Amino acid sequence: xxxxxxxxxxxxxxxxxxxxxxxxxxxxxxxxxxxxxxxxxxxxxxxxxxxxxxxxxxxxxxxxxxxxxxxxxxxxxxxxxxxxxxxxxxxxxxxxxxxxxxxxxxxxxxxxxxxxxxxxxxxxxxxxxxxxxxxxxxxxxxxxxxxxxxxxxxxxxxxxxxxxxxxxxxxxxxxxxxxxxxxxxxxxxxxxxxxxxxxxxxxxxxxxxxxxxxxxxxxxxxxxxxxxxxxxxxxxxxxxxxxxxxxxxxxxxxxxxxxxxxxxxxxxxxxxxxxxxxxxxxxxxxxxxxxxxxxxxxxxxxxxxxxxxxxxxxxxxxxxxxxxxxxxxxxxxxxxxxxxxxxxxxxxxxxxxxxxxxxxxxxxxxxxxxxxxxxxxxxxxxxxxxxxxxxxxxxxxxxxxxxxxxxxxxxxxxxxxxxxxxxxxxxxxxxxxxxxxxxxxxxxxxxx
Amino acid sequence: xxxxxxxxxxxxxxxxxxxxxxxxxxxxxxxxxxxxxxxxxxxxxxxxxxxxxxxxxxxxxxxxxxxxxxxxxxxxxxxxxxxxxxxxxxxxxxxxxxxxxxxxxxxxxxxxxxxxxxxxxxxxxxxxxxxxxxxxxxxxxxxxxxxxxxxxxxxxxxxxxxxxxxxxxxxxxxxxxxxxxxxxxxxxxxxxxxxxxxxxxxxxxxxxxxxxxxxxxxxxxxxxxxxxxxxxxxxxxxxxxxxxxxxxxxxxxxxxxxxxxxxxxxxxxxxxxxxxxxxxxxxxxxxxxxxxxxxxxxxxxxxxxxxxxxxxxxxxxxxxxxxxxxxxxxxxxxxxxxxxxxxxxxxxxxxxxxxxxxxxxxxxxxxxxxxxxxxxxxxxxxxxxxxxxxxxxxxxxxxxxxxxxxxxxxxxxxxxxxxxxxxxxxxxxxxxxxxx
Numbered sequence: 001x002x003x004x005x006x007x008x009x010x011x012x013x014x015x016x017x018x019x020x021x022x023x024x025x026x027x028x029x030x031x032x033x034x035x036x037x038x039x040x041x042x043x044x045x046x047x048x049x050x051x052x053x054x055x056x057x058x059x060x061x062x063x064x065x066x067x068x069x070x071x072x073x074x075x076x077x078x079x080x081x082x083x084x085x086x087x088x089x090x091x092x093x094x095x096x097x098x099x100x101x102x103x104x105x106x107x108x109x110x111x112x113x114x115x116x117x118x119x120x121x122x123x124x125x126x127x128x129x130x131x132x133x134x135x136x137x138x139x140x141x142x143x144x145x146x147x148x149x150x151x152x153x154x155x156x157x158x159x160x161x162x163x164x165x166x167x168x169x170x171x172x173x174x175x176x177x178x179x180x181x182x183x184x185x186x187x188x189x190x191x192x193x194x195x196x197x198x199x200x201x202x203x204x205x206x207x208x209x210x211x212x213x214x215x216x217x218x219x220x221x222x223x224x225x226x227x228x229x230x231x232x233x234x235x236x237x238x239x240x241x242x243x244x245x246x247x248x249x250x251x252x253x254x255x256x257x258x259x260x261x262x263x264x265x266x267x268x269x270x271x272x273x274x275x276x277x278x279x280x281x282x283x284x285x286x287x288x289x290x291x292x293x294x295x296x297x298x299x300x301x302x303x304x305x306x307x308x309x310x311x312x313x314x315x316x317x318x319x320x321x322x323x324x325x326x327x328x329x330x331x332x333x334x335x336x337x338x339x340x341x342x343x344x345x346x347x348x349x350x351x352x353x354x355x356x357x358x359x360x361x362x363x364x365x366x367x368x369x370x371x372x373x374x375x376x377x378x379x380x381x382x383x384x385x386x387x388x389x390x391x392x393x394x395x396x397x398x399x400x401x402x403x404x405x406x407x408x409x410x411x412x413x414x415x416x417x418x419x420x421x422x423x424x425x426x427x428x429x430x431x432x433x434x435x436x437x438x439x440x441x442x443x444x445x446x447x448x
Numbered sequence: 449x450x451x452x453x454x455x456x457x458x459x460x461x462x463x464x465x466x467x468x469x470x471x472x473x474x475x476x477x478x479x480x481x482x483x484x485x486x487x488x489x490x491x492x493x494x495x496x497x498x499x500x501x502x503x504x505x506x507x508x509x510x511x512x513x514x515x516x517x518x519x520x521x522x523x524x525x526x527x528x529x530x531x532x533x534x535x536x537x538x539x540x541x542x543x544x545x546x547x548x549x550x551x552x553x554x555x556x557x558x559x560x561x562x563x564x565x566x567x568x569x570x571x572x573x574x575x576x577x578x579x580x581x582x583x584x585x586x587x588x589x590x591x592x593x594x595x596x597x598x599x600x601x602x603x604x605x606x607x608x609x610x611x612x613x614x615x616x617x618x619x620x621x622x623x624x625x626x627x628x629x630x631x632x633x634x635x636x637x638x639x640x641x642x643x644x645x646x647x648x649x650x651x652x653x654x655x656x657x658x659x660x661x662x663x664x665x666x667x668x669x670x671x672x673x674x675x676x677x678x679x680x681x682x683x684x685x686x687x688x689x690x691x692x693x694x695x696x697x698x699x700x701x702x703x704x705x706x707x708x709x710x711x712x713x714x715x716x717x718x719x720x721x722x723x724x725x726x727x728x729x730x731x732x733x734x735x736x737x738x739x740x741x742x743x744x745x746x747x748x749x750x751x752x753x754x755x756x757x758x759x760x761x762x763x764x765x766x767x768x769x770x771x772x773x774x775x776x777x778x779x780x781x782x783x784x785x786x787x788x789x790x791x792x793x794x795x796x797x798x799x800x801x802x803x804x805x806x807x808x809x810x811x812x813x814x815x816x817x818x819x820x821x822x823x824x825x826x827x828x829x830x831x832x833x834x835x836x837x838x839x840x841x842x843x844x845x846x847x848x849x850x851x852x853x854x855x856x857x858x859x860x861x862x863x864x865x866x867x868x869x870x871x872x873x874x875x876x877x878x879x880x881x882x883x884x
Contacts, residue, residue, distance in 0.1 A: 034513035037837050040798035043816055062512070101791035102838060 001246040002337050003269040003372040005291040013262040016289035017181040020315070021085065021111055029115040033062035036107050039098055044109060047096035049432040050077035054093060058112055070120035071128045073113055074195075078153040079146045079431035081121070081192055082175045084113035085184040087428050088278075090311050121191050131199060132159035137445055139438075140165065140222035142209050145173020146427045147418030148228030149196045150434025151441075155226075156199035158442050164201060165218070167208040173230060175427060177255045180282045182289075186258055215389045219413060224441045227390075227400065227409070227416035228434060231424055232383030237274065237376055241332030250275070250283040250377035257286045268372025270294040272341055274329055275377035276301075281312040281321075283375045288319045292373070295321050300328035300346050300359045328359065330366065332374055340370045382420055390414055399423050406440030407433060415441055450750045451757050452488075452743065456723040457643030457701040458617035459576040461548035463488035463743050464714065464758060468705050468726035469552035469578060469621070471523060472736070476536035480543060482736040486743055489548025491645075491726060494525035494580045495533040496554040496565065497592070504665035507654030509680060518680035519729045520654045522672070524586045525554050530565070538572040548724070550619070553610075554580040554592050557602065562609040576617040579610060579641075581632065582648020584625050584675045594648070597623035600635035607639030619703060621645035622688075624681075629688045633698045643701040644692050645726070647685045649675025678729035682707030686720055693721025694766055709738070711745035718758060719765040773857040778879055780847040781828040783808075783821045789841035792816045796832035796842060804831045805884065823847075825884065852879070 008016070024032060036058040044054040052073050060069035073080045089095070089110040097106030120126075139155045141148045144166035152162045170176050175189035197203065207213060218225060234249040236242060246268065256265045271292040273284040276299035288295045297316070299306060302325045306313065316323075326346040333340040345365035348357035382398045394401040394410040400421050402408060407415045417433025419425065442448065452463040466489035467473045467482055479490045501524055511517040526533055534551075541549045551569045555561045569577055581603055583593030596602045603620070610618050620636035622629055624647040633644050651673050655664040663671030685706020692698055704722030708714050709730035717725050730738055755761055785796070797819045800808040807825035810817040821832075828844065836842040854862075863871045876883065 031513045037793050037795065039793035039795065041794045041810065041817055043792055046815065098791035098793045098837075 001266055001268050001373055002339070004266045005269045005293060007263050008291045010263070013290075017257075017260075017262070020182045021114075023118060024108070024111050024115050026115075029061055029112060030064075032108050032112055033058045035099075036062070037098060043096040043098060044093040044107075047092045048076075049092070049426070049428045050083070050435070051432075052076040052080075052093075052113070054109055057116060058107065058109070061112055061116055066116055066119045067123075067126065067128070069116040073116055074128065076435075077428070077431050078150045078196060078435065079175065079192055079427055080113060081117045081188050082146065082179070082184055083428045083431060084110050084117060085188065086175075086179050087426060088309050088311070091309060092426075092428070121195075125195055125198060127198070129157055129199070131157045134161070135159035135446075137161070137223040138163070138221070139224050139226060139441060140218045141226045141228060142218070143173060143228035143230060143418075144168075144171035144193065144203055144205070145228050145230055145418060146175055146430035147230075147434040147437075148173070148226065149193060150431045151226045151228060151415075151417065151438045152201040152434070153196040153199055154435045154438035155441065156196075156201045158438060160442075162201045163222070164203045165207045165209050165213065166203060166205050169206055171203050171205055173228070177258055178251060178279075179258065180254070180286055181257060181260060182285075186260075210386050210389050223413075223445055225414050226434070226437050226441065227387075227414060227420060228418050228430070229383065229386065229416075230419040231380035232386070233380065234376060235379045235381055237329065237378060239329060239331050241334060241338070242376075244332055244334050244338050245336065246334070246338030246372060247332060247374045247376065250279050250375050251380070253283055253375055254279070254286060257290070262290060265290055267292045268338070270371050271373045271375065272296050272298050272329075272369065272371045273375045273377055274298050274341075275379070276306040276308055276323075277377060277379065278308050278312050280375075280377035281308045281316050283377050284321050285316055285319045287373070287375065288321065295319070296369075297321060297323045298327050298329055298341065298343060298369075299323070299325055301356065302326055302348060305348075305356045324369075326359065327367075328361065329374075332371075333368070338371055338374055340368050341374060343367050343369060380419075380424065387420075397423075403440070406443060407437040408440055408444060412444065449756070450747045452746060452750075454488075454723050454758055455701075456548075456703055457576070457619060457641075459489070459548050459550060459619070459643075459724075461488035461724065462546055463746075464718065464722075464724045465489070465739060465742055466491055466548060466550070466703065466724050466726045467731065467736075468728040469494050469550075469580065470728040470732075471521075472728060472731050474526060474528075476540045479540050479549070482731075482739070483540075483544045483547050485736045486739045487547070487736065489550065489575075489724065491550040491552050491578050492526075492533065492537055492574075494552040494554045494583070495528075495530050496525055496580075497556060497587075497590070498529075499524040499527050499586070501527050502667045504667050504671075507665045507674065508678075509654065516678055516729065516733050518652075518676055519678040519732065520652050520674040520676045521649070522585050522667075522674040525552075525580070525583065530568070534568055534572050537569075537574050541573045541575070548576070549574045550576045550578050552578040552580050552621070554583070554587060557591060557596070557606060559609045562606060563613050566610050566613050570614065570616055574616070576619060576642070577610065577614060578619045578621050578645055579607060580621055580648075581606075582621050582623040582675075584623060584649060584651045585673060594623040594625050597621075597632050597648070598626050600631045603632045604635035604639045607636050607641055611640035617642040619643040619645045621648055622692075623648045624684060624688055624706075625651050628691075630691055630695050630698065633692045633695065633700075637698045637700055641700065643703060643723070644698065645703040645705065646692060647681070647688050647706045649677050650681055650684065652676035677707065679707045679709055682713060682716075686716060689717055689722055690720040690766060690769055693763060694769060709733075711742045711749065714742065714746065715749065715761070716765075718762050721763045721766055723758075723762065773860075774855050776853045776855060777859065778848055778852045778854055781830075781844040782823040782826040782847050783828070783830070783832050784823070784843055784845045785819055785821055785832075786841050786843070787818060789838050790818060791838055791841075792818065793837060794819055795835045795837065799831050799835045804829050808832065825882075827884075 057072040094106040138161040141164040172189035346359040392411040418430035469491040509518040581597030587593035588595040704717035705726040
């Protein structure tokens with residue numbers, strides 16, 4: 001990279017990556033909890049993919065029963081802290097809060113959940129759940145992300161021996177490696193891992209299944225296997241100059257930022273992020289917070305089709321991100337490193353198979369944007385070479401096919417959940433899947 | 449032009465808002481400050497026998513995050529000597545001739561002692577005397593305060609000792625810690641009192657500390673009952689005020705007290721017969737400045753309703769009070785939910801289903817649920833209306849046409865006595881009333 005943005009002081013980094021939603025004080029948590037109407041059959045609970053009994057856990061905060069509150073939350077969701085901090089609450093629980101209909105601010109459910117779990121963790125994770133007696137069966141979980149951890153926790157409590165195999169040096173998957181530090185931290189993700197381990201779950205880190213140990217071996221070792229493998233490598237742009245130094249994948253970039261060793265992460269003075277999903281927003285705001293002087297999003301469709309949530313878009317705008325809509329990168333320019341991106345202006349045509357209007361280039365509309373660093377964020381795809389090692393597994397448009405009730409794949413011994421079955425959704429969906437799959441496995445093994 | 453002035457048993461003030469005899473009226477400094485801000489009168493903190501206070505005098509109930517729904521105290525009468533208080537009363541009255549300055553008295557139950565204190569009080573030039581028969585703690589154990597107010601004979605005797613020498617109006621302040629407040633009220637009337645003040649504080653224990661098992665508040669590890677006041681006691685006070693106001697044997701002006709925090713509260717007391725109203729907990733929570741909204745809000749309300757004086761308002765709701773036996777058994781209402789206003793909290797549903805008469809259904813609607821009242825089954829209890837958090841969403845709609853009226857008392861004259869369930873069932877069936 002030629003024009004590396006000057007490094008900031010540690011103080012500036014800390015300020016830039018300070019939490020957007022800081023913890024509630026005990027007093028303000030009780031005050032907020034007291035605002036809750038304690039709805040019956042509540043819309044917030046229905047909106048939560050893990051169906052946490054939200055009014056009940058909030059009521060317990062208001063009475064000072066914080067241990068009970070944590071139990072109510074964890075009963076439904078083993079990834080409760082990351083969800084509390086990283087869930088798109090605006091479109092889930094808080095978006096469903098009845099206060100919205102009354103024209104008032106919704107209850108801050110995410111922050112209240114965080115309060116209950118923070119306190120529970122701070123006070124030493126007193127045991128809340130009694131595992132069933134050991135049933136003599138063993139489950140192997142591939143991937144220690146949200147889905148894998150949730151499946152492991154639930155299965156361990158059902159009486160299974162559970163071993164998780166994870167390729168990274170630290171477990172937690174994207175919770176540990178893929179969330180912006182102003183939302184959550186590795187430390188928090190690892191506390192959740194610790195909770196899961198407290199149920200007797202074992203984790204082998206740095207083990208890449210298919211490389212260090214074969215699928216076949218695991219298949220013999222365990223009575224059932226859960227695939228919580230997420231998605232694989234980032235999709236390519238397939239344009240000229242894509243492999244120049246200074247072009248990086250968003251998830252690789254975000255991963256470096258999660259380590260909090262911010263001065264070691266180089267960013268260009270002028271940074272373009274290609275794509276406009278929630279990951280792209282994370283990448284572009286993080287580049288800005290690391291000191292990039294000009295940051296922009298290049299997106300070939302318009303604002304209407306943009307996959308990023310409205311609140312993420314607002315966050316990026318506040319960070320001074322320039323959004324170039326209907327702008328498709330045609331090639332990345334540079335000899336030994338990135339110097340610019342040549343883009344084509346687009347117009348929208350007929351809707352495609354997902355119902356989004358297809359962008360079409362406007363002939364002769366080439367523009368050159370001088371750029372020092374390109375971050376690619378146009379999605380990831382399933383690691384199909386790995387999946388191919390498992391016999392009889394069916395895929396459909398890049399996703400593992402499962403029975404929606406049990407999450408069993410077309411190979412009965414294998415179950416799957418999270419991004420590898422949904423193409424990339426929220427942590428909370430993975431948490432819900434993992435739990436559901438554990439019960440799916442239990443029903444299959446014991447023919448319940 | 450609205451005139452807020454009142455005359456309560458001969459004690460006049462430019463508005464009906466008086467500070468109650470309590471910590472806020474402990475000194476000339478406080479009372480003068482309150483008068484500057486617009487208070488119409490003040491009843492001085494009770495003066496009398498030598499006393500000494502303890503610390504941690506107050507306890508409060510918070511409700512759902514709101515502070516001081518109720519306030520309890522174990523503070524005694526003034527702990528400053530009689531002469532200091534009388535001197536300051538005289539100075540205050542001189543500075544504020546248009547305001548009501550009332551001295552509250554409590555001495556031992558001896559005729560001479562009362563004669564002496566009453567004469568000294570009159571010499572201050574104050575507008576009236578309030579007899580404290582209400583304090584439920586500390587003084588009552590010494591045979592004063594509520595120990596007097598709870599025994600109509602004592603109440604009458606001591607009041608007579610005061611009225612036989614007093615040349616200024618005498619108000620008697622009653623304790624609510626009795627089964628029927630009209631008895632001490634009638635005693636005061638017989639003894640020649642010029643007005644009744646109620647309610648004094650209610651006996652309460654405020655709470656228990658779950659870590660130490662001590663009472664709240666704890667005075668060095670011990671605590672006891674105190675006197676309870678504040679917003680939580682208002683409904684109790686309203687009832688007692690109306691009982692005194694409607695009692696034909698009493699027929700005296702009333703100074704109403706009990707949880708009055710706003711002009712709206714004050715109006716409710718006035719509509720139930722109060723002439724002046726006294727305030728304590730609200731100023732202890734927010735300071736004397738609340739008088740601004742109290743007078744302004746009251747004037748604005750009177751202008752809006754077209755009243756010029758409080759005489760036109762006073763007691764207007766007394767005729768609306770009826771015994772149960774005189775309520776119309778054929779008046780029918782049903783709950784009705786305005787679907788456009790419903791926010792789908794379903795609190796009406798769970799309240800009706802679990803604790804009332806199971807007549808609200810939850811109907812699926814776009815992934816949410818909509819509560820629907822089965823109006824034929826609704827008994828009109830009004831619980832759903834009360835739990836609904838949205839103004840105007842649930843209303844109680846009248847179902848009868850108003851042509852038929854019968855009260856319990858009238859019905860009992862019609863039906864054969866002793867009353868049987870069968871006879872009552874027939875009456876209900878005739879009028880389409882289903883019990884379930």
